[in-house]
Amino acid sequence: MDSLNLINGSVGSKVPAIGEDSSDVTLNHALLELGDSTKLLGVQVVLILAYCTIIILGVVGNSLVIYVVFKFKTLRTVTNFFIANLAVADLLVNTLCLPFTLAYTLLGEWKFGQVLCFTLPYAQGLAVHVSTVTLNVIALDRHRCIIYHLDTRMTKDTCFLVIAVTWVISAVLASPLAIFREYGIVELSPDDSIEVCTEKWPGSSTDGTIYSISMLLLQYVLPLAVICFAYIRIWSKLRSHVGPAGRNDRHQHRRKTTKMLVMMVVVFAFSWLPFHAFQLATDIDINVLVMKDFRLLYTLFHIVAMCSTFANPLLYGWMNRNYRCAFVAVFRCQERLDPHHAEAKGSTAVRNKNKKALEAQDMVTPHLNATDV
Structure with missing residues (x-):
């Protein structure tokens, strides 16, 4: 099962491929229905609240980050453009993927037609790859500047070129999620059928496992090693x-x-670790697929992974005064940032020094060092 197929990865694993023997389909379907806690009303209410909270926080937070980076001139730095790129990727997941993930979990089958069967898993795989590659780019750029004492930062034109290349590379890496896929209807019995959206690999079933493990290494293990x-x-x-x-x-x-x-x-790293570990266990041992409450465990690990889509804006507001002031300025409908508020918690000497620097430059927005975000 592909490690990035968050929309319906469980569908591809739980439901045999189209054309497989109907008795095997019925057996697997019966096993899956055994002890499926996601059918309980209380569990469904909790899942709805969890997904809706992630979607709302993600949409508001990431939209706010994108807005302030392009709204306030002092925030238009190379690092901030990369951060805005992260926000775009997370916003893509929040708006195009999570609502469908929630609906699939509640309905228990694919109800969104053939086109979305190919595009939604691809969109989320693309977004996750963009996030990972961008985190690597930020780390390597700062490593270049700080370790080797390079005061010349990446130009904005180069930054936008790197962002474009990031999306191209991510699109290529995620492409198997759209190419090797099949949509159809499986007859469980004469009176019962379900819509499925499954992986369809040209070779043996191990092809999917090979791709899944490869993506685990390329999208999680190797990038984290480089970043660390x-x-x-x-x-x-x-x-x-x-x-x-x-x-x-x-x-x-x-x-x-x-x-x-x-x-x-x-x-x-920590939000995606449980999900990747669970996916790896699924690829290694097929019996995991028919364990009690597989669907519930899959959904819970997916929720933890998706928390990363709204966590970054909270980190910016907590750990960076420039973002914090920008967020406050937006909610107060201010056209410019208040330098006095930005430096309110600094020493008197620092405030005076920054104030003089601002006056000398005829600016009313807080000064950002080349190394600050």
Whole structure:
């Protein structure tokens, strides 16, 4: 079962491929119905509340991040454009995928037709790949600048080119989710049939397992290894740095920004870990598919994974004063950010210094260092 098929991965695993012997279909269907807690009203209410909360928080939070990055000039930095790209990917999941995931879980079968059978799993696979690749790009860019003392940051034109390449690479990696798929109707009995949207690999059934494990390595294990390596070196460099007093403020900004970005990676890693572990267990042992409450466990792990789609905006507001001030400015319908509010918690000396710098530049928005987000 493909590790990124979050819309109906359980369909592809639970329901045999179209054309398989009907007795096997009926047997598997009966096994799946045994102890399926997602049919209980109380469980369904909890699942509805959980998914709706994730969708609302994700749509509001990610839309807000995208808006403030392009609304406020001082937030238009390379790192922030990458963060906005993450928000676009998460917003795609929140709006195009999660509502259908919830509906499938409640209905117990695919009810969305042939076109969506091919496009929805692909869209969510694309979004997850974009998030992972972008996290890698951010880590490697900061590694290049901080470890090798490169003061010249990536240009905005290069940044947009990297973002475009990120989407192209992600589209290629996710393409098997749309190509190797089949939609149809399976007759469980003369009076009972269900719509299915399943994987359809050209070779043996092991092809799906090979793809699933490959994606686990390319989309989770390898990227996290690269990111961890980059941030460990960055953090070690920043902790051991002792420079002139004039550079301390800049280094503090770098440390705070790096800390926030590391938290983003930690949230991504731990929210997706249970889901990937469960998927791997499914690929290794087919008996997992007919275990008691398989569907409920799958759904719960999926909910945990989807929490990553709204966590980042909360991290920005908590750990970065510039985003925090931008969010407040939006809710207060302000056209510009208030520099006094942005520096309210800093020392008097820092406030005076920043105020003079702002006045010298004839600006009323808070100053952002090149290393801040």
